[in-house]
Amino acid sequence: MGGTFKNCILCCTKKPLVVEDMATNGYSFDDAIDGLKKLLSEKSELHLVATEKIKELTAELKGVESGEFNPVERIKDGFARFKKEKYEANPTLFNELAKGQSPKFLVFACSDSRVCPSHILDFQPGEAFVVRNIANMVPPYDTIKHSGAGAAIEYAVLHLKVENIVVIGHSCCGGIKGLMSIPEDGTTASDFIEQWVKIGLPAKSKVQGDFGDLDHSDLCTKCEKEAVNVSLGNLLTYPFVREAVVNKKLSIKGGHYDFVKGAFDLWSLDFGLSPSLL
Amino acid sequence: MSKYFKGDAAASKQVSSIGDELDKDKNYVGHKNITTLQATPQSSTFDPIERIKYGFKCFKIDEFNKHPDYYSKLAEKQEPKFLIFACSDSRVSPTNILNLRPGEAFMARNIANMVPAFNQLKQAGVGAIIEYAIVALKVEVIFVIGHSRCGGIERLLSLPNVDTSFDFIDDWVSIGQPAKAKVIAQNPCASDEELFTLIEKESVMNSLVNLLSYPYVRTGVADKKLKLMGGHYDFVNGNFQIMEVDYDIKPTIDI
Numbered sequence: 001m002g003g004t005f006k007n008c009i010l011c012c013t014k015k016p017l018v019v020e021d022m023a024t025n026g027y028s029f030d031d032a033i034d035g036l037k038k039l040l041s042e043k044s045e046l047h048l049v050a051t052e053k054i055k056e057l058t059a060e061l062k063g064v065e066s067g068e069f070n071p072v073e074r075i076k077d078g079f080a081r082f083k084k085e086k087y088e089a090n091p092t093l094f095n096e097l098a099k100g101q102s103p104k105f106l107v108f109a110c111s112d113s114r115v116c117p118s119h120i121l122d123f124q125p126g127e128a129f130v131v132r133n134i135a136n137m138v139p140p141y142d143t144i145k146h147s148g149a150g151a152a153i154e155y156a157v158l159h160l161k162v163e164n165i166v167v168i169g170h171s172c173c174g175g176i177k178g179l180m181s182i183p184e185d186g187t188t189a190s191d192f193i194e195q196w197v198k199i200g201l202p203a204k205s206k207v208q209g210d211f212g213d214l215d216h217s218d219l220c221t222k223c224e225k226e227a228v229n230v231s232l233g234n235l236l237t238y239p240f241v242r243e244a245v246v247n248k249k250l251s252i253k254g255g256h257y258d259f260v261k262g263a264f265d266l267w268s269l270d271f272g273l274s275p276s277l278l
Numbered sequence: 279m280s281k282y283f284k285g286d287a288a289a290s291k292q293v294s295s296i297g298d299e300l301d302k303d304k305n306y307v308g309h310k311n312i313t314t315l316q317a318t319p320q321s322s323t324f325d326p327i328e329r330i331k332y333g334f335k336c337f338k339i340d341e342f343n344k345h346p347d348y349y350s351k352l353a354e355k356q357e358p359k360f361l362i363f364a365c366s367d368s369r370v371s372p373t374n375i376l377n378l379r380p381g382e383a384f385m386a387r388n389i390a391n392m393v394p395a396f397n398q399l400k401q402a403g404v405g406a407i408i409e410y411a412i413v414a415l416k417v418e419v420i421f422v423i424g425h426s427r428c429g430g431i432e433r434l435l436s437l438p439n440v441d442t443s444f445d446f447i448d449d450w451v452s453i454g455q456p457a458k459a460k461v462i463a464q465n466p467c468a469s470d471e472e473l474f475t476l477i478e479k480e481s482v483m484n485s486l487v488n489l490l491s492y493p494y495v496r497t498g499v500a501d502k503k504l505k506l507m508g509g510h511y512d513f514v515n516g517n518f519q520i521m522e523v524d525y526d527i528k529p530t531i532d533i
Contacts, residue, residue, distance in 0.1 A: 056502075069359055071419045071505065072520060078376035079518045086374070087516050098427070098514045103368035104324060111407050113358035113384045118373035119341070121333035125369045125513075132387040134406045143445055148403045150446030151389045152366050155429065158444070164326045172353065174414065175406075190413075191398060192405030251326065260353045262342050264334040266327065 103129045106156035108167040110136040115170045120257055129156045135175025136167055137199045138231035141238050157240050157250065165235060168255040169228040176224045179204055200227035228254040232269045246273050358384045361411035363422040363485065365391040369513055370425045384411045390430025391422055392453045393485035396492050412494040420489060423509040424482040431478050434458055457484040482508040486523055500527035
């Protein structure tokens with residue numbers, strides 16, 4: 001028993017010195033080390049660079065061993081699962097989608113990793129054209145400052161002819177927290193974040209006015225929802241949105257996902273233009 | 279717009295609120311997952327409110343309620359390792375195609391998954407996402423994913439020979455102009471179909487380069503705390519490609 005055990009240990013711990021497969025063309029670990037030593041003995045000016053690179057390689061190999069986060073593997077696994085469980089299991093659907101998309105929704109959702117509409121509203125491929133940004137903001141029409149949001153709305157409404165726009169806010173939104181924390185004198189410390197969330201300033205003013213006695217956390221919740229209303233109003237600054245809404249081809253809705261309680265709120269914005277009154 | 283519009287502009291009507299009622303819903307049978315989905319039904323029967331209610335129900339009952347520890351931990355804090363840029367296209371949600379879980383990826387979605395260069399006047403939206411992801415959340419990987427049959431890239435390719443003009447789209451997709459110029463110069467004999475795919479991929483590379491114009495990205499890459507990756511999802515053939523890039527930012531040399 002002891003002898004067999006000892007042999008097992010030897011087999012398990014013996015590192016293969018020659019990896020004979022296509023990846024290395026029979027080029028062994030020893031060959032690689034010898035090659036490096038030779039180069040460094042001929043060119044001492046490379047020592048510094050070599051030291052750094054060897055340290056990096058050691059760290060990388062340690063990481064691979066200890067099961068550290070490997071993004072390439074994560075992506076590979078994820079796509080393999082999708083391909084097997086959804087893509088290959090639904091050839092009719094994906095053949096149709098390959099030809100074109102006709103989503104019924106344009107959704108604005110926060111970039112927050114916890115609030116993806118594909119998760120919380122179970123949107124499947126083809127259902128929703130999605131824009132994601134900090135604090136799910138829809139900025140007002142501005143061809144200079146806000147071409148990104150404008151392009152998405154323009155494409156969704158004019159080209160895809162979506163029937164519904166839904167702007168979804170959420171609990172514990174870092175962007176809204178940031179908005180509420182901007183000091184009274186308006187000074188900002190960030191390059192972009194505060195400037196961006198200032199789109200929601202009208203919401204901040206409103207909730208501070210209406211609910212000034214609430215604590216900071218409750219105030220933020222009120223602002224999360226009111227900021228959605230500001231965004232809904234901003235949608236109407238786009239002429240093509242206004243026209244589609246007035247012609248009843250497009251509906252505008254606001255939503256709020258509370259991931260603390262596990263709840264979802266939904267409300268609509270009504271907008272109409274009467275014919276001439278005179 | 280009529281000068282005398284009867285604006286009902288800010289009327290918000292509570293349509294529905296789904297929360298505790300779901301937990302008491304004893305009639306819930308279980309939702310059809312995608313394996314039984316058919317192609318999109320005719321629009322006359324489509325009710326967006328019901329669709330949203332149904333979707334949240336699926337999530338709440340099949341996911342949220344089944345993993346209370348996971349979701350309560352997530353409610354306290356998010357620690358995504360990825361910042362992902364993906365197209366707004368309804369067919370390419372990274373959550374779907376990469377089977378991501380809530381909490382894994384901070385996401386930016388826009389037309390043609392573009393990352394414009396640092397510009398505080400014109401690109402505060404993208405800038406805010408990158409700034410927040412790196413400075414506040416300390417993501418480890420920025421992953422830009424392009425895809426097949428991208429409408430934004432198609433528009434870029436057809437410029438300037440177009441019949442219609444848009445207020446925003448053309449300016450936005452022109453972020454990818456360097457990619458288009460490079461691909462056309464290097465592939466003088468390619469068909470439009472071939473150019474289309476080449477530009478989709480080159481635009482991802484262009485976006486990765488634009489990422490380096492953000493100081494926090496440069497610092498992260500130089501300190502080896504941040505990795506940049508590109509990807510391309512081909513939903514026509516069911517393939518996915520990853521483009522890894524190494525930007526080796528060396529220490530300064532004093533001469």
